[in-house]
Amino acid sequence: MKTDLPQSFRRLEYRSPNYTFGQVELDIALDPARTIVKSRLEVLPGKSHEPSAPLILQGQELEFVSLRINGEAHRHFELTPETLSIHSLPNDGKDPFVVEIICICVPEKNTSLMGLYVSNGNFFTQCEAEGFRKITYFLDRPDVMAKFRVTLRAREAEYPVLLANGNLLTTEKLPNGWHSAIWEDPFPKPSYLFALVAGKLECIEETITTSSGARKLLQIWVEPHDLKKTRHAMDSLIASIHWDEKRYGLELDLERFMIVAVSDFNMGAMENKGLNIFNTKYVLAQPETATDVDFANIESVVAHEYFHNWTGNRVTCQDWFQLSLKEGLTVFRDQEFSADQMGSESGRAVKRIEDVRTLRQLQFPEDAGPMAHPIRPDEYQEINNFYTVTVYEKGAEVVRMYQTLLGVNGFRKGMDLYFKRHDGQAVTCDNFLAAMADANERDFSQFKNWYSQAGTPRVKVEERYDAAQKQYHLTLSQSCATSPGQPEKKPFHIPLKVRLLTTANDHVEQLLELKETKQSWTFDNINELPVLSINRHFSAPINLDFAQSEVDLLRLFSNDDDAFNRWESGQKLAMQMILENRLPDVQLINAYRNLLMDPKLDSAFKELALTLPAETYLYEQCACVDPEQIYSSRRAFRRALASGLRLEWAALYQQMQTPDGFKSDAISAGKRALKNLALSMLLEADAPIWSAMAVNQYQNADNMTDRYAALAGLVIHGVKAAKECLDDFYQRFADDPLVVDKWFALQSSRPPVDGAEPTLTDVYRLREHEAFKMNNPNRVRSVIHAFCMANPASFHQADGSGYAFWAEAVLALDPINPQVAARLARALDRWRLFSQPYQGKMHAYLEEVAACKTLSADVREVVSKALGN
Ligand code: TRP
Ligand code: ZN
Secondary structure (H helix, E strand, O other), X not given: OOOOOOOOEEHHHOOOOOEEEEEEEEEEEOOOOOEEEEEEEEEEEOOOOOOOOOEEEEOOOOEEEEEEEOOXXXXXXEEOOOEEEEOOOHHHHOOOEEEEEEEEEOHHHXXXXXXXXXXXXEEEEEOOOOOHHHOOOEOXXXXXXXXXXXXXXXXXXXXXXXXXXXXXXXXXXOHHHEEEEEEEEEEEEOHHHOOEEEEOOEEEXXXXXXXXXXXXXXXXXXXXXXHHHOHHHHHHHHHHHHHHHHHHOOOOOOOEEEEXXXXXXXXXXXXXXXXXXXXXXHOOOOOOOOOHHHHHHXXXXXHHHHHOOOEOOOEEEOOHHHHHHHHHHHHHHHHHHHHHHHOOHHHHHHHHHHHHHHHHHHHHHHHHOOOOOOOOOOEEOOHHHHOOHHXXXXXXXXXXXXXXXXXXXXXXXXXXXXXXHHOOOEEOHHHHHHHHHHHHOOOOOHHHHHHHOOOOOEEEEEEEEEOOOOEEEEEEEEEOOOEOOEOOOOOOOEEEEEEEEXXXXXXXXXXXXXXXXXXXXXXXXXXXXXXXXXXXXXXXXXXXXXXXXXXXXXXXXXXXXXXHXXXXXXXXXXXXXHHOOOOOOHHHHHHHHHHHHOOOOOHHHHHHHOOXXXXXXXXXXXXXXXXXXXXXXXXXXHHHHHHHOHHHHHHHHHHOOOOOOOOOOHHHHHHHHHHHHHHHHHHHHHHHHHHHHHHHHHHHOOOHHHHHHHXXXXXXXXXXXXXXXXXXXXXXXXXXXXXXXXXXXXXXXXXXXXXXXXXXHHHHHHHOOOXXXXXXXXXXXXXXXXXXXXXXXXXXXXXXXXXXXXXXXXXXXXXXXXXHHHHHHHHHOOHHHEOOOHHHHHHHHHHHHHOXXXXXXXXXXXXXXXXXX
């Protein structure tokens, strides 16, 4: 029998807090070995206060020093490893009172990177979701919103810069070489949005004028040697600020907005009020060291965190089950921003395709696996495990469906009402839905199922054309496989954009709302058998079950006016053929050729259209995955595309050159993407012939996109010169950690190469490399996660060697950083989908990890759910 069952938190057990805070004052004396935190909390009874209820504060890994209430020492309290419970409150806690606490934490020992920690000698914090309790005892929950005033103290020589949320009030020199700064945030906020930064940092600054005519100071803080890499982030921030004013009427509400870059960070970035903290990966960029993809990611992450200032900070979450309220909405907003930045309709389609690829590659598997959860989960053991592609990316799809159903203007009305009702509050996903419904006088009760049910819905398409009546009949039926804890599902409200393509081109796009389990539509005056274009622009996050003929798919691939669906039908054709172990036939090769040579199409679109569905998405189409079979069938298909279009690839490689100096715009980036696909295809078709050209590109590139693409081509295709170029790359960039990460990741994600040693052998070697560091998440991800989660063909070996590596890595990482370990732990989520011997071996290694007695709650939850416990 199990003795210590892991603790579960349930959404329906939410209770509003017994106490809340008014003003919060913190005085923090920073010392890596012993930081002293003094807090002064104005405590008020909560809305549903029960008299004489104790005040229970959360605190973790803190050394308690003292407690005073209303200025007097207070002895009625209890400490546990997680809480400080205070009893015998003045007047049973019915009136406001003041609590003063002194405690100590140890930033230099903090490898979890939650709470207060040290990175490259500087101090940083990460408080979302529950990190603030590692800094001081507090009501560490998002529905307790307070005003913060923060005094920071530190030795001036080592920590000349002292930053916190809001506005800088004063700075002061103190005895013994110390100094202090006082910061005040005028907006009430939950503790998860608290931040401080201290150390040797420098910034670039800009002053801008916002829509109301106010002047605002923008700063980006980095280590001094990185200052030259901050321009793109600043431009992205300015563009984001303007976009949010224009599209949503939302203005920056602080006099000062700061971004700080840190090289040790668990995730991408964090939206702390007025003081965003970013992984360096999403700030620093120059053409010589960052790829076009890096530039685009920086733009979208800067926008994402900035947009949180309204969707997340001004209106925040009542509890962590509502996480998608801020994350789904903010991802949707950053996706729309990036699409608008592309500048053209086909550019928008490119952005949409990229987002849908991510959804299918990462979220669809999650939604079909043991960790499947609705975008608003009902239960969790460790909230850190629920910062998922479901909450973020599927959450964004759900928000997008409101816009599809209501139109851009109707959606804006809903947003306006949401802010009118809830500015300054901590609310739920129901409040968001109600604002959308009420502002547009719509009934969205069935739409709620998107929030409560996990799993990707499947929509079956049946069509019939009646030539005599000139009628087209369409029948759609929906279903959704079971998910953990959800044996049965109610029908979803699914918006489907459809168009009937005819030679007369006489039918316009329509929005169908599928609400029943099965529903039919009749289209009149259809003069010929049409080709159905459905789920255009990916209007709903579903799987289609539609036996469309290859002739029709080819027609859509060549002619659909919806660029997304054009791409989609090509993917479907390729997918079917790969799964049936077929090679592209003449018609398909011709269609690809025509698309490649069409001068009206974007290069970026062509590159996406010629990129095959990812292996992990192909896995999801199988009842029983043979990873080797899928890899070789996909590779053979690719090789056929490469050799069938040899001449075109060679021509494109020349045509897509961008000779007059590096430009970072979308058109130039699209050309580079297509040129580098051409290079990779030429190497695929005939590596010995083209390797010299690849080496030449590697050596002479004036930007990282081209240099890295050439190097990747050499490595992936097992060209002899690869070794020399890899060594050269390391030498050139050894003092740039983000580029060294690329060097590691490229080698760890190399697919199997005939005649070369297995990638895993390299990975073991990389783990011993002088530059490998187990406590830097970016480095760990570039070696370990890259191998276990982004290199399926090398990871899934019949001898189980990949899984043995995985188990050892999870167990080694867990005591250092449970969040990063738990991410890695998910690499075996889909074990039940695999054939033998893979499945049995995965199961055995999951059991091995689960047997460890000292697992963190994070990893424990992932492996126990994977095993079905
Ligand atoms: N709120 C952040 C974002 O999506 C996510 C985040 C950053 C985070 N760092 C974290 C979540 C650490 C949990 C733990 O913008
Ligand atoms: Zn976010």
